[in-house]
Amino acid sequence: MSAGGALAQPALVARVIDVVGSGGRLMPTVSLLVVVLLAASALGAFQQYLLQRTAEGVVLTTRQLLADRLLRLPVAEYDRRRTGDLMSRVGADTTLLRATVTSGVVDVAGSAVLGIGAVVAMALVDVWLLLVTLLAVGLGLTVAVLASRGVKRASRQAQEEVGAMTAAVERALSAVRTIRASGATSREVTAVGGSARRAFEAGVRVARLESLVAPAGSIAVQGAFLAVLGVGGYRVAAGSITVASLVAFILYLFLLVMPLGHAISAYTQLQTGLGALARIQEILALAPERDEQPERAGTAAPRAGAPLLELEDVSFSYPDGTPVLRGVSFEVAAGSRVALVGPSGAGKSTILALIEGFYPVSGGALRWAGTDVRELPRAALRARLGYVEQEAPVLAGSVRDNLLLTRPDATDPELWAVLADVGLTEVVRRSPRGLDVLVGDEGVLLSGGERQRLAIARSLLARPELLLLDEPTASLDARNEGLLRETLGRAAADRALLVVAHRLSTVLDSDQIVVLDQGRVVASGTHAELVDSSPLYRELATAQLLV
Numbered sequence: 001m002s003a004g005g006a007l008a009q010p011a012l013v014a015r016v017i018d019v020v021g022s023g024g025r026l027m028p029t030v031s032l033l034v035v036v037l038l039a040a041s042a043l044g045a046f047q048q049y050l051l052q053r054t055a056e057g058v059v060l061t062t063r064q065l066l067a068d069r070l071l072r073l074p075v076a077e078y079d080r081r082r083t084g085d086l087m088s089r090v091g092a093d094t095t096l097l098r099a100t101v102t103s104g105v106v107d108v109a110g111s112a113v114l115g116i117g118a119v120v121a122m123a124l125v126d127v128w129l130l131l132v133t134l135l136a137v138g139l140g141l142t143v144a145v146l147a148s149r150g151v152k153r154a155s156r157q158a159q160e161e162v163g164a165m166t167a168a169v170e171r172a173l174s175a176v177r178t179i180r181a182s183g184a185t186s187r188e189v190t191a192v193g194g195s196a197r198r199a200f201e202a203g204v205r206v207a208r209l210e211s212l213v214a215p216a217g218s219i220a221v222q223g224a225f226l227a228v229l230g231v232g233g234y235r236v237a238a239g240s241i242t243v244a245s246l247v248a249f250i251l252y253l254f255l256l257v258m259p260l261g262h263a264i265s266a267y268t269q270l271q272t273g274l275g276a277l278a279r280i281q282e283i284l285a286l287a288p289e290r291d292e293q294p295e296r297a298g299t300a301a302p303r304a305g306a307p308l309l310e311l312e313d314v315s316f317s318y319p320d321g322t323p324v325l326r327g328v329s330f331e332v333a334a335g336s337r338v339a340l341v342g343p344s345g346a347g348k349s350t351i352l353a354l355i356e357g358f359y360p361v362s363g364g365a366l367r368w369a370g371t372d373v374r375e376l377p378r379a380a381l382r383a384r385l386g387y388v389e390q391e392a393p394v395l396a397g398s399v400r401d402n403l404l405l406t407r408p409d410a411t412d413p414e415l416w417a418v419l420a421d422v423g424l425t426e427v428v429r430r431s432p433r434g435l436d437v438l439v440g441d442e443g444v445l446l447s448g449g450e451r452q453r454l455a456i457a458r459s460l461l462a463r464p465e466l467l468l469l470d471e472p473t474a475s476l477d478a479r480n481e482g483l484l485r486e487t488l489g490r491a492a493a494d495r496a497l498l499v500v501a502h503r504l505s506t507v508l509d510s511d512q513i514v515v516l517d518q519g520r521v522v523a524s525g526t527h528a529e530l531v532d533s534s535p536l537y538r539e540l541a542t543a544q545l546l547v
């Protein structure tokens with residue numbers, strides 16, 4: 001509509017010229033011109049707001065889709081991608097997309113109406129002059145479009161480098177203490193700076209190509225003006241058109257120039273945005289983990305007599321092809337305590353990852369209460385499992401936030417009860433903020449043992465039927481180890497436990513100890529049985545002064 005107002009102006013100006021020439025009344029036409037001018041400006045502002053808002057909406061939807069997909073990818077996908085690069089897609093790439101949509105595509109929408117209207121009006125004034133104009137403009141446009149082609153490639157490269165830079169920063173920050181202690185700070189700073197420089201260079205390539213586009217556009221416009229003045233002057237002299245028509249045509253040419261400039265810069269902007277869009281689409285095109293949706297929860301009834309968990313002849317290779325497990329078979333009966341022991345790299349943590357369904361088994365079967373896990377909704381199975389990773393991550397936030405992760409509806413007395421179970425009451429009471437004391441990134445740092453116990457508390461709160469616990473490799477001190485053993489004792493009271501143990505002392509009283517070596521089960525039994533029957537177990541036990 002504001003374009004309509006702008007389009008009416010040259011016609012009104014031509015009319016004013018005619019009126020002045022014929023000595024008629026000037027006031028009505030001038031008043032109309034002023035009203036049209038004001039209305040066009042007001043409408044223009046409103047239209048701008050509306051279009052910008054729509055563009056923001058597009059960006060919001062993209063971010064939401066992207067975040068949803070990023071958090072639901074199969075676990076193997078995180079193994080092969082850099083976290084920082086994934087983060088930059090939600091941040092930097094969507095920001096670039098916004099710039100494109102708001103300043104590029106949105107402008108084009110408004111300008112297109114104006115441009116098309118101007119061309120139609122010019123055709124009405126004089127077709128010959130219009131042909132001359134289009135010829136000059138067409139030449140300039142061709143050059144501009146050719147130059148814009150390289151922009152998309154250069155822009156994608158720039159965004160890849162921004163991703164690499166974010167990944168480098170993430171890597172350095174996540175291990176800042178080690179890096180500081182290793183005296184490697186300067187090297188890391190240089191590495192981040194290197195990515196930043198490559199992003200800069202790709203950005204400069206974009207700028208160079210973009211700067212080619214602008215002169216091409218302005219040469220086209222100036223050429224059009226000169227041609228219109230030349231041919232127009234000739235046609236006025238020949239009496240084919242009036243002076244008023246030529247003035248109106250030139251004003252329309254001004255109206256065409258503006259949207260043309262917008263269209264050219266929007267096209268280049270669009271190429272820049274397409275680079276970012278390709279990176280966003282690369283993630284959106286990845287399939288999410290199978291039935292990650294909790295709504296699909298629900299399990300098959302347990303088969304009578306079947307163990308709670310059963311691994312039968314399980315083999316597994318990581319997606320990169322590394323074979324890790326070969327013919328692993330063992331059972332975990334309901335309410336029992338089973339330990340997995342063996343040298344580093346034997347595949348103990350991998351077994352827990354398979355039970356959680358982070359990777360599909362390559363061969364054999366994994367059964368829950370007699371049903372193959374491939375037939376069970378994954379979320380339903382996970383709801384019955386508690387999982388404490390080796391690193392026992394504490395999420396930034398309060399102790400309460402950390403606990404509520406597994407059961408958002410738990411009450412405060414329940415939280416205190418589970419903290420007491422893992423021997424953390426004292427630690428949390430030390431702060432006047434109690435359950436709201438901040439831990440992790442921005443709060444108090446917990447010791448390794450405390451982190452482990454907080455993670456166990458989090459899992460216990462959901463009352464899992466089977467708790468999977470990956471014991472930290474970092475040796476706990478005697479007191480913390482005692483606390484962990486007590487915790488496990490209490491946790492085992494009403495559930496099954498599968499513990500990956502590096503310290504045999506934590507699992508001496510297990511119902512069954514499975515000894516793993518290079519991806520195979522080499523022995524299994526109780527501590528007393530294994531000391532007699534398994535040389536590897538005896539070796540491990542001797543090394544830990546247990547026999």
Ligand SMILES: Nc1ncnc2c1ncn2[C@@H]1O[C@H](COP(=O)(O)OP(=O)(O)OP(=O)(O)O)[C@@H](O)[C@H]1O
Pocket residue numbers: 079318319320322324342343344345346347348349350351473
């Ligand atoms: N995400 C992965 N991608 C590829 N290979 C992996 C991955 N995770 C582990 N591995 C490999 O699988 C093997 C078994 O690793 P796993 O972590 O299961 O051993 P582990 O017995 O738990 O060792 P540790 O006692 O040191 O924790 C190792 O050789 C390891 O390099």
